Amino acid sequence: MPRVDNPLSPIVAKIEGLHLFHFDMAPCAQRVRFALAEKGLVRGREVRFDADDKEACRGEVGAWTSRIVSLKTKEHLSEAYAKIQPNLVVPALVHDGVLYTESMDIIAYIDKTFGGEPLIPTADADRLKEIHKLTDLGKSLHRSIRFVTFRWGLGRLGKLNSEEEAQLKALVRKGNDGEKLVEFYERYDQNEIEDSIYQGHLDALAEGFALLEAKLEDGRNFITGNTLTMADVIWAMKILRLDECGYPFKKHYPAVYNWFGRIRDRPAFKTGVMAKHQGMNLAFRVKARAENLLGIGLEKAVTRGVHA
Numbered sequence: 001m002p003r004v005d006n007p008l009s010p011i012v013a014k015i016e017g018l019h020l021f022h023f024d025m026a027p028c029a030q031r032v033r034f035a036l037a038e039k040g041l042v043r044g045r046e047v048r049f050d051a052d053d054k055e056a057c058r059g060e061v062g063a064w065t066s067r068i069v070s071l072k073t074k075e076h077l078s079e080a081y082a083k084i085q086p087n088l089v090v091p092a093l094v095h096d097g098v099l100y101t102e103s104m105d106i107i108a109y110i111d112k113t114f115g116g117e118p119l120i121p122t123a124d125a126d127r128l129k130e131i132h133k134l135t136d137l138g139k140s141l142h143r144s145i146r147f148v149t150f151r152w153g154l155g156r157l158g159k160l161n162s163e164e165e166a167q168l169k170a171l172v173r174k175g176n177d178g179e180k181l182v183e184f185y186e187r188y189d190q191n192e193i194e195d196s197i198y199q200g201h202l203d204a205l206a207e208g209f210a211l212l213e214a215k216l217e218d219g220r221n222f223i224t225g226n227t228l229t230m231a232d233v234i235w236a237m238k239i240l241r242l243d244e245c246g247y248p249f250k251k252h253y254p255a256v257y258n259w260f261g262r263i264r265d266r267p268a269f270k271t272g273v274m275a276k277h278q279g280m281n282l283a284f285r286v287k288a289r290a291e292n293l294l295g296i297g298l299e300k301a302v303t304r305g306v307h308a
């Protein structure tokens with residue numbers, strides 16, 4: 001359910017206009033920022049995620065207010081954020097006092113509410129079915145992106161210390177763990193995730209990319225036709241993230257690589273996704289490039305899977 005009735009946080013009811021709880025590096029939040037930018041809504045003021053005074057909570061015309069919840073400093077594992085998003089993940093959107101969670105549901109809400117070129121065009125029933133099918137496939141691979149990102153991108157930086165892990169468990173006891181964070185971190189923090197698990201996620205992603213490649217090979221501009229849809233939005237953020245981890249798209253999926261080039265050139269991608277993410281994007285790509293050159297990177301694992 002996108003709309004959350006009776007949210008626990010008193011901040012929600014005070015908010016006017018559009019406020020996005022997000023993090024610049026998080027693909028799930030990048031998707032929403034991309035969709036907002038495609039609708040012509042620009043990033044406005046930055047306020048603390050838990051600020052609840054009148055000035056912080058006001059709305060802005062033609063813009064959304066940015067409330068960064070740092071995954072780096074683990075603000076998503078705070079009591080205040082747990083009251084906004086009990087699954088302890090970004091993003092969350094508040095529009096005129098109403099809370100919405102789940103990135104793809106938020107995008108559907110934005111599409112319905114703000115008009116412009118539709119991200120979910122309904123005129124062609126077959127195409128609509130295809131958009132939903134590919135979006136659902138993208139959603140189902142969300143955990144695979146998590147595993148690959150942590151293993152080949154974040155490394156030690158992604159780990160929780162024992163205090164943070166205890167805080168996560170305490171919050172989950174009171175609320176939810178819809179994204180299975182406890183199960184993940186317990187094993188990741190102890191280096192207990194086997195190579196076969198990572199390989200399974202890479203294989204699942206490879207299947208998805210092969211499907212996209214087959215579609216895009218016919219020269220269409222976007223995954224389901226010649227206009228951008230929410231299927232492009234969800235898949236583009238996977239490519240962005242995996243590219244940062246050194247995934248060899250150009251070599252194995254050239255049509256996907258070229259399609260992503262078209263997405264990257266869109267003004268909404270530049271402003272909505274990359275504006276404040278350039279530095280981290282470059283840092284991760286440089287690290288991944290060095291690891292690939294040393295033969296210890298994602299490229300080797302992917303190529304092993306593709307030829308298996």
Ligand SMILES: N[C@@H](CCC(=O)N[C@@H](CS)C(=O)NCC(=O)O)C(=O)O
Nearest residue numbers: 026027028089090091102103104179
């Ligand atoms: N199904 C959720 C997933 C949200 C999600 O997993 N967000 C990630 C960032 S992309 C997050 O906040 N992770 C917190 C963590 O890894 O500790 C959605 O699509 O909104």
